[in-house]
Amino acid sequence: MTSLTTHSPWWKTGVIYQIYPRSFYDANGDGIGDLQGIMHRLDYIQWLGVRAIWISPFYPSPMADFGYDIANYTDIDPLFGTMDDFEQLLQGAHQRGLKVILDFVPNHTSDLHPWFVESKSSKASAKRDWYIWQDGKPDGGEPNNWKSVFGGSAWEWDAHTRQYYYHGFLKEQPDLNWRNEAVQEAMYDVMRFWLDKGVDGFRVDVMWHLIKDAQLRDNPVNPDYTESQPTYDQLLPVYSTDQPEVHAIVARMREVTDAYDERVLIGEVYLPIQQLMTYYGAQNDGAHMPFNFLLVRLPWQAQEIAAAIDQYEGALPANGWPNWVLGNHDNPRIVSRVGESQARVAAMLLLTLRGTPTLYYGDEIGMRDVAIPAEEMQDPQGLNMPEKDLSRDPCRTPMQWSGEAHAGFSTAKPWLRVDKRYRRVNVERQRDDPFSMLSLHRKLIELRNSEPALNQGSYTPLFSNDQVIVYRRDSPDGDSFLVVLNLTSRPCRYRQSQQPYLHGQVVVATSPEMEDTIISENIYLNGDEGIVVRLEHRDDATT
Known part of the structure; x- marks a missing residue:
């Protein structure tokens, strides 16, 4: 292992772990996760090796949209605990070297605010x-x-x-008028309130929605709309979102954040790549990281993903730092999208690409979407459009800690049902199993944390076809890694085309039996396999 001489902020080199607090761990036995529950599990989070936790909203709320309808931006909903609980959690996280990122929801309030x-x-x-x-x-x-x-x-x-x-969302979530300077100042004061408490940054909800067209012009009809899509997609939201004036607001948020040491501003932005890039700011004065959802939205096809990675890397502004997301509380889980075996390959992709990875709670053990009967549905998106099958409940089910009742999440019936596989798929069972999904994640995170080539180094694409993606990661200090991923269930061969051929030893593999093997000109992978190879030396001719 070597170290880079220049200092990189924690949000560039570490892994972020998203916690949906209702579903993480219930400490008080009411069937709903809480802040004390997160506190109880900090040792696990530290053991996993992530650098920061991002906590979805826990502010006072009528819960029309489960906390994204906020009635008070500077307090804690009793459902989740008290301000003392939060301060204990923050202190406990910092004592373990963990950063804490809060969900900031500035676009709308509750109608009871x-x-x-x-x-x-x-x-x-x-x-x-x-x-x-x-x-x-x-x-x-x-x-x-x-x-x-x-x-x-x-x-x-x-x-x-x-x-x-x-209201861009529920009628119980009226949109704030961000053209009003008093609104702006009130919300910047909210940011300062939490920054003064010591939080390490914010994930800004629906950042691209903040400013609307001043003339309130009609949105044009979407010519590509299909009946399977949400009704929202019937129109192209060119006047209700992504207005030019939003960037001055984001720059001001960045200014507020930068007044404190080593804090981060992350933006939720679901936009095509070129529009997404504008949220870094014209002078890198926007979000430190506008979330990149390419791996969430793209078909799981090797050439399409490889091309998208290259397009994203090529579009980044000077000094813009990349980031990657496989799942979150709004989208189907990776296991349900690509299957259990490919989810292992996906984890290797997420944790070896250049840029900051964000890991959704439970993905590290291979949790899947859970079928929620209509009579148990909670999510307003699903309830409002039942014919579209758009509920987000399936990806928000309780964390599976053990084989005990309710997966060790709670002593009471949880707010959402637990996956019936929980006795086989849980943290306790996987923790000491070297072949488990959890062990693979921990091994990849540990390698990423310790190797500048992986947490800060350059990215060079080498090859892709309809099965395989191959790239290398290089540190300025000379350490290099080769990553070979088979995104299909069929065996494949990667034949190195340039001499001298890269040589090295497999240090992490989706199939641990491959670890310690030496690669040569031809690299053979079974279906659903991926490897990370420590190269013996750096040869610039291959890049």
């Missing part, structure tokens, strides 16, 4: 302009054709003040 209650009270309210209120059309119709992400219209009629208000 005091700001909206006041805004709704009268057209003359001092906070009326804190939200987006609009008269109807002359015939009384809605101001424009914008749709809600969760189905139906994005406009809600208020009979009391006889205007519509805009």
Whole structure:
């Protein structure tokens, strides 16, 4: 192992671990995960080797969208604990060398937030302009054709003040008016409140939604819409999202964050690559990392993924740091998308690409989406569009800690059902099994943490076809690794085409039996296999 001479911030070199607090661990026996539950599991998180935890919202909320409808930005919902609990968690994490990233939800509040209650009270309210209120059309119709992400219209009629208000998501989630400077300052103060407490950064929810077209023009019809898609996709949201003025807001958020040492600003941005890149900021003054969801959305096909990686790497602005995501609380789990065997290959891809990986809780043990019967469905996206089968509940089920009742998540019936395979798929069973998914993740994370070539080094694509992706990672200090991944269930051969051929030893493999073997001109992999090879020497001729 060698070390780089230049200092890299923790968010570049470490792995981020997303925790959905309702489903991580229940410490008080009410069937819902909580902050004390996360505290109880910090030793496991430290053992896994990740550098930071990102915690989904735990603020006071009516829970119309399970915490993404916030009624108070600077407190803790009693469901999850108290401010003392949070401060203990923060202290406990920092004592273990773990960073804590909070979910920041600035686009909308709960309709029960005091700001909206006041805004709704009268057209003359001092906070009326804190939200987006609009008269109807002359015939009384809605101001424009914008749709809600969760189905139906994005406009809600208020009979009391006889205007519509805009909500990009649920009607219980009115959008803030970020064109109002008082709103901006109030939200920057929220950021400072948590930064002063010592949090290490924010993941900013729906960052690209923050500013809307000043003229509120109709969105155009999507010519490629199909009936299987959400109704939101019937229109192209060119006026309701991704407005040019949003970048000044993001730059200001970055300025607030940078006033504190070694903090990070991450943006949730679901946009094509070229638009995504603008969220780094014209002068690298935007988000440190706009989330890259390519691996979440692309078909699991080797050439398509290899091309997308190269396109992403080529589009990055100077000094823009890449990042990769395989799953989160809004998308089907990787095991359910590509199968258990390929999920091992996917883990190797995630943890060896250049850039910061974000790992979704439970993916490290191979948790899958769980079928949730209609009568048990909780997610408003699924409830509002039942015919579309869009519920996110299947990927939010309780963490499987052990073979005990309720997978060791709680002593009570959990808020969502547990996967019936939990007795076979759990942390306790996999922890000491060298062939388990958990052991593979821990081994990859440990290697990544210890090798500058993997956590900071360059990325060079070498080969791809309809089965295999091959690339190398190189440290300026000379250490190099070769990564060969078979994204199919069929055996494959990678034949090195340039001499002198790369030589080295397999240090991590999806099939541990391959570890310690020496590679030569021809590399043979069975289906669903991947290897990381420590190269004997660096040969620039091959790059």
